[in-house]
Amino acid sequence: MKKVFNLLFLFSMAGIIVSCNKNDDDEPTPLRDYAEQYATDLADIEEYLQTHYIESVTNNPGQPDDQDIKLTLIPSGGSQTSIWDQTTYPLSFINVESNDITYKVYYLKMREGTGSNSKTPTNYDSVLAAYKGNLLDDTVFETNNYPTSYFNLGGVIKGWSELFPKFKTGSYQVNGDGTLSYYDFGSGVFFIPSGLAYYNSTRASIPAYSPLIFSVKLYEVQRVDHDSDGIFSYQEDVNGDGYLRDNDTTYEDDTDQDGTPNFLDRDDDGDNYLTKNELKYIINGITYYYPYDGALVDDPVTPQNETYGIPRAFTGPLLNPSLPESETNKRQPLPEDYTDSNRLRRHLDANCKPPYQ
Structure with missing residues (x-):
């Protein structure tokens, strides 16, 4: 497909x-x-x-x-x-x-x-x-x-x-x-x-x-989202060299190495979940998506959920530290999960798979 x-x-x-x-x-x-x-x-x-x-x-x-x-x-x-x-x-x-x-x-x-x-x-x-x-x-x-x-x-x-x-x-x-x-x-x-x-x-x-x-x-x-995954294509330039298709046969910006570069791949990490469905977080019962950096306004009531753009896999403590990580016991976000300039955005992280992250 x-x-x-x-x-x-x-x-x-x-x-x-x-x-x-x-x-x-x-x-x-x-x-x-x-x-x-x-x-x-x-x-x-x-x-x-x-x-x-x-x-x-x-x-x-x-x-x-x-x-x-x-x-x-x-x-x-x-x-x-x-x-x-x-x-x-x-x-x-x-x-x-x-x-x-x-x-x-x-x-x-x-x-x-x-x-x-x-x-x-x-x-x-x-x-x-x-x-x-x-x-x-x-x-x-x-x-x-x-x-x-x-x-x-x-x-x-x-x-x-x-x-x-x-x-x-x-x-x-x-x-x-x-x-x-x-x-x-x-x-x-x-x-x-x-x-x-x-x-x-x-x-x-x-x-x-x-x-x-x-x-x-x-x-x-004018930025373009070629695969309609909610991520502008320029943000899927993993190595940051400005080239989404690096030459005629090789695609360096291909997280799952399936031959389709991320900017044309609706499932960048190959986990059978659409990228656009992975880039969400629920705050006070409201589902937010992260289509690009700066998409949302900071919430002063919940500073731990400040939304600076696409986060990495959350690295905070489990909701219940005494229980193993699961769909109902997820890791909580830390501010640096959104702000660390060197973070690997979750849609590019092959190890960041729902429902746990």
Whole structure:
């Protein structure tokens, strides 16, 4: 059943229509060897980085052109410092496992994102982002300077879903005319090999096997609960690395090791109890659920039950210490069961099984 749910989710993500999705209009060309094509792409991308320079980065807070970046070919005999050699915005890279090879994916970070509301997306959250895309010959194939809708990073090209978690949002204010002005958002440039983009698919303005360059601005993140278990998917990132699906075949965030990552698994610990039914506690006859940190208001009458979010397995004394632990003689909560920053939330704890916890 979990496998079916997993497949249905992936098919639904593939149907989202956003700029960077593969779509039914793509025209495939004969498939090349991934490793050979990657070697070509990497050489071409590195040549671009060594022959182009950052001509300008606009600093205009609150305006649509804030953090616009212009990359320009170094003219013959020019003395400009290449993207490769400049240090103002150090060139970084990540390794991405896909297609049975390891891709080296370069990116620039003009700004990480420092606003008062800043937060980092996982590779399956939805984001609101402005962007401009161009080919290595500097042809611009698409721009979106005024984004109005979110797109899920699980339904776009892999290069995007792997790089957006390296950035944070900023903050915004509502203008008198109802528009929004964004400040201190994360901004950068992605240099994506074709194997993490459209590969052998041809779009109207993108030839097959094209490495792509995207300058991006991350305005906002929308959290998603993919498996409807009452836990936002980003909170099911057990190792906290920002990646819910770590590569094509391995899922590190998989508590019960059943091959379905927690964010797609309605029973994370494999105990045959739905996660959403485990995350509850009864206070004064009222059943409370813990869908996310800060969901409930502290109860000053019962300080031992302060609700700071998803608790770990309760570690307090038994209701009746003289009797063994049972369904009617459960352990009582301690404040640190809710507040310990290193606690293992009960929905991720394979040893925390109802009815005892």
